Amino acid sequence: MTLSSQLNAGAIFQINIGSFTNHESTLTTSTFEFRTYNSSGAIVDQKLTGITMTATAGTFTTASMTPADLTVAASTTVTFNLTLSHKVVKGGTIRVVMPKWNPNAPTSSDILPMIQGPFVCGAIENLNATVQ
C-alpha cells in the first residue's frame, strides 16, 4: 500500500482488508509482520513479532447422534451424522467429548463413562473405512 500523504511519528492508522480468509483452525497463527518503507524502498519501521490472530471454531451445519436401540441404559451402537461447515485438511481427526453416564452417583469412583468396552468405530459415509 502506498501512502498519498505523510504520516507523522506517533500517528495511529488503521487498514481494513476486505475478503480476508481467517486461519483454517482455532490454532493461533504465527506472527504477521508490519513494515513501513520510504519512497526509496528502505525500511523505516518494522514489527516482526507478537502480531497474531486466533479464529473461533465454526459450528457444524448439522450434528446428531442416534442410538440403534432406543431403550434406556441399553448397550448399543450410536450413529454420528455431521455436516461440515468448514473444510478439514487431510490427516485431521474427529473428537467426541462425552458426559459421564451417571454423574450423580454418590461415590465418585462409581461414576461410569458413556462408552463401555469393547467399542468399535466404523465409517459409514465419506470417511476412510479403517477409522480408529
Place this chain on the structure above:
Amino acid sequence: MTITNAFPGSDLTAGLSIKFSVSGFRNPISTIAKTGFTISTISGDTGTVDSSSTTLQATTPATIASGVITSTNTKIVQTLSVIRATFPSPVPLDAGCLIDVQFPSSMPITTTDLASVRGSGLFGGSKTFTTIINTGTRTVTITNG
C-alpha cells in the same frame, strides 16, 4: 474419544456430510435427552475447525426384569393388609427420583386405604415415604419428600 485415520488421503470439504458409528455405548439412564456431548473436527495443526454440542436420547424406558408383590400379614379377602413390593432397578436412580405403583383395575387404591409406605434400598436407609395417590389412574407415587 478421538477418531484418527478417518481421512488420510484427501481433505473433507465444506458442506460434506460424514457419518460413522461407535459401538459399546451406554444409553442414558432416563428418557430425558442427555446433554454434554461435544463433537469437533480437528485440523492437522491441532486447532479446532467446527464444533457443536448435541444430545443423545433414549425414548423407551428400561424394563424392570422382575417384580413381586406379597401380602405380609393377612391374605383374607376384602381385608386391609400390608403388601410388600420388591423389584431390582436395572439402572442407577438419581436423588429425587419417584416411584409409581399402578394398581390393577380389580383392586383400585383409595385415598383412605393407604396408611403408610416404608421401604429400604432406595433413598437411603429404611424410612417412611411421602405418597401421592391418584385414584383416576390407580397410581401411588412414592417420593422421598
